[in-house]
Amino acid sequence: MTSEERFGVGEDGFVVKGIDRIIADQQNRARAMFGDDVDLTSGSALRKVLDAAALDTHALWRALESQYYGTFITTAEGPGLDLLGCDLGLRRRELRARGAVFLTIAQEEPGRRYALPQGTVVVTEPAAGKPLLAFRTTGPVILSTEEKTATVEAEAVTRGVDGNIPGGTKMSLDPEWARHNLDLGAAEVTAVAQETFHDGDMCESDAAYRARLLGVPRTVWTQEALLAQVLDVNGVRDAAIFDPLGGVEATRRTYGTFRFGSRAFSQERRTGSPYFFDIVVAAEPGWPWRQGESLVPGVYDEVLDVVRQWRPVSVFPDILAANQVDVGLRATLVVEAGHDEEAVRGAILDAVRASVNRLRLGHGVLHSDIVLGARTAAGVVDVQNVRLRRFAPAFGQTSYGGGTYGGSQELSVGENLDLAPDEIARFSVDTSMADLQVVVT
Template sequence: MTEQPLSPQFGVTQDGFVLKGFDAVLADARTRARQMWATLGLEPDLTSTSSLGKLIEATVHEDAELWKRLEDFYYASFVCTATGDSLDLLGDDGNLPRRELPASGEVTLTLGGGLPGRSYIVPDGTQLVTAAGPGRLSFVTLAPVELSSTTPSQRVAARSLTRGSRGDITAGEIVGVDPAYEQIYLSGFGVATLTVTNEQAFTGGLGMEDDDSYRGRQLGISRSLWTVEAGRQSVLNVDGVVDVLLSDPLGGVDVSQSFFDEFDFGERLFSGERQIGAAYTFDVVVAHDFRWPWRTTGAVEGVYERVLREVDRVRPAGVHPNIVAADHIDVGVRARIVVEPGYDPAALSAAIRTRLAEALGTLRLGGDVLYSQVVRAVVEVPGVLDVQRLHLRRHPPAFGRITFGEVVHQTPAVDAAIGRNLLMGTTELPVFRADADLHDLELVTP
C-alpha cells in the first residue's frame, strides 16, 4: 500500500499563519464539486470555459480574499507585524499611545548693532519663544547660524518642543529668544541685539509617528511597574532623551535579581557601606539631545525634571532615583581626503560633515565609533575619491559625575591611531556636531 502524502496545512500553524492561496482554494472547490456530482453518477465539466467552472471561480475569488483578511487579522495581533490601527490598539493595551509629531518651520534671525569685522554665532539648539502668557510655546533652532554686520540676517530651520497641533503656529508668533537662555548663552553679544520672527506658519503638528518608530517603543515596553525595564521605558518616553542606563546592583527596583527578597532586615544591611535608615537610591544615567536643556531654562522644562517625574510614577516606595547626565563625548575627524577636481572645497567639506553627523547620530550609550564606519560614510559623499591619514578624535567632558564603573582620565583632546576605533565607556555617548572645531579635514585633488 502506497503511503499518501499529508495534505498541506493552512491557517494557524506552529510556524505562523499559512495563507491558502487562490489555486489551493480553487482545487478544493473543484474536488468537492466532483465528489457531489459523483454521488449522482455524473461527471461534471469543471473547465474554466464551462458555466459551472465560472461559477466556482467567482465564489473562490471571494474565499481567497477572505483568507487574506484572516491572515491580516492574525498578524494584527502581534506588535512585530501589526500596522496602522491594529498597532494603535496594541499600544492602547499597554497604555502607550502613538505620539504626535512636533511642528517645524523656518525662522529669520536678524542681528542689530553688530560691530564691524566681528562674527556672532547663534548656536544650534537656541531656544525661541512665543509671546508671554499661559499658552507660551518654546522652539529650538536646528543648525548654527553665523551673523555679522555684512550678513545681518539669515533663515534657519526650527522645531517645536511641544508635540501636537499646538506647535502649528501662524506667521509672526515667535517673538524672540528665551530671555533666560539669552542671558546665559548669548551674553557675549554685548550691545548687539538679536531679533527672531517666523515669516511663515509652522506645520506638521497634526502628523503622527510612523509605524516603525511606534513599534520599536512597544517592543521595549515593560508590563510591570517594579522592574528596571519599566524604569528604562518610562525614561525613554521623555522627549529629548536619547538613551538611558539604570544601575541597581542591590536589587531594590530590579525584582529579577537572584538575591531579591532574600535579605533579613532584622540582622543585616544591604551592604557594608549603607547605614540603617538611609534612603535607598539607584542610578539613572541619561543621555539627552543637546538641544534640550538639562535643567529648566526659562520657559523650557529641563530633561532632569521631566525624567524625575516619569521615574516617580514607576519606582517602588522608599526607593529613590539618582539621576545624572551621561558623559557626552564630542567626536571629531582629522583626515586627508582626496577629492575629484572641480568640486567646491567648502561645500564638499560641509557635505562630508553632514554625512558623518547622519552616520554617527544613531549611536547610543557605550556605542563605539568604528573606524570603518567613518571611512564608509566619507567615501559615500559624491566627489570623494579616497580617505587617507584618518584619525578619530574625542574631546571628553569633565569626569567624575558617574557614580559607578571606572573612568579613565584623558587629556583634553585625544587622537586615536590610524585604523583604531574610539572605544566608549558604559556611560559615554558619542556626539558628532558638524560645526565643531574638533574636525580637521584637508581636501586635496589627485
C-alpha cells in the same frame, strides 16, 4: 489537494489558500454535484458564478490572515498595533511639528559673529487665548553684520497638532534660555515662521511604534523598567542606571573606607532604610537641564517626576548629567578630478555626524566606522591618515570608568576613541576640530 497541504493556522504561521486552489476546489464540488459533464468553460454561467464567489472567498482568507498576524506585536499593523499598545499601556505618540524659521539680528556689534547653536529655543509671541509655544532649532546658525539673516529648520518642543503654526507667525528667542546659554550683549534676534509647520497632526510610524512596544519591560521595578520610562522623557537622548547593589558604587564617600575586619562585607538592606542609585542622563543639544533655565521644562525635573512615580519607598535617585565629549577628526581625502571639493567635504561631515550622534552612553567612536563612512561619499577614492580628536568633557558630578579631564587630545592613526560609561559623543559639522585636507587625483 494532497494530504500534506494544510491551510489556516499551522506550525509555521497562517497559510492562505490561494485563488487557484479555491477555484479548483469549487470546480471539483460542482462536478460532484452536477456530474462530470457539467459545463465549466470560461464562457459558461456556472463558471462565472464560481469565479465571483472565489474572489470573495479569497478576500475572506486574506482577512483571516490579517486578523491572525494582528495579534502579535512583531507583525501587527495600523489599528491592530494600536490595540496591542493599549494592552501594554503605551499609546502611539504624535510627531513634533517641523518647519523653517527665518532669523534676523539687529543692534549687533560690527565685526562680531553671533553663534546660535543647535537646540536654540524660540517661542511664539504671547496672544490672548493662545498658549505659548516653544520650538528648537535643528542646526547651528551664524549671524553677523555681513549676514544679518538666516533660515534654519526647527521642531516643536511639544508633540501634537498645536505645533502646526501658520506661516508668518512671529517668534523670538526664549529670554531665559538665551540668558543661560548665549552672550548677545545689546543684539536682538527675532524670528518668524517662514512656512506653515507640518507633521504635528501625524503619528509615529508602525516601525517606530513597534520598536517601542517591543522594548516595554514586563516587570515593575527593575533597571530596564525604569530606564524605559526615563528614555521616553522629552529632551533625553540617552540614559544609564548605575545600581550600587549591581556593582561597586565608586561615587560614595564610604567607598575605600570600609573596615573589612570589623563587620560583614555585605548585609541585606533593612526595610525603610534609604537606598540610593544613580541615573546618568544625556540631554539633547540645547535642552535645558534645570527648571527656570528656559520656558521649556528642564530634563532633570522631568526625569525626577517620572522616577518618583516608579521608585519604591525609601529608594532615592541621584540624577546626574552625562559628560558630553565633542569629537573631531583630521584626515586626507583623495578625490577624483571633477568633483566639488566642498561638496565632498560636506557630505563626509554629514555622514560622520549621523554616525557619531547615534552612539549611546559609553560607546566609543570606532576608527573603522569613520573610514567606512568617509569612503561611501561620491568621488572619494581613498581616505588616509585618519586621526580622531576629542574635547575633554567638563568636570561633572560622576565618573564611572575614568573620564579624561584637561585639554583636547588627538589620537594616533587607527586608534579608537574610547569613552567612559558616563560620557557621550557628539559631533558638529561646524566644529573647529574637523580638519579635512583634499587631494585631487
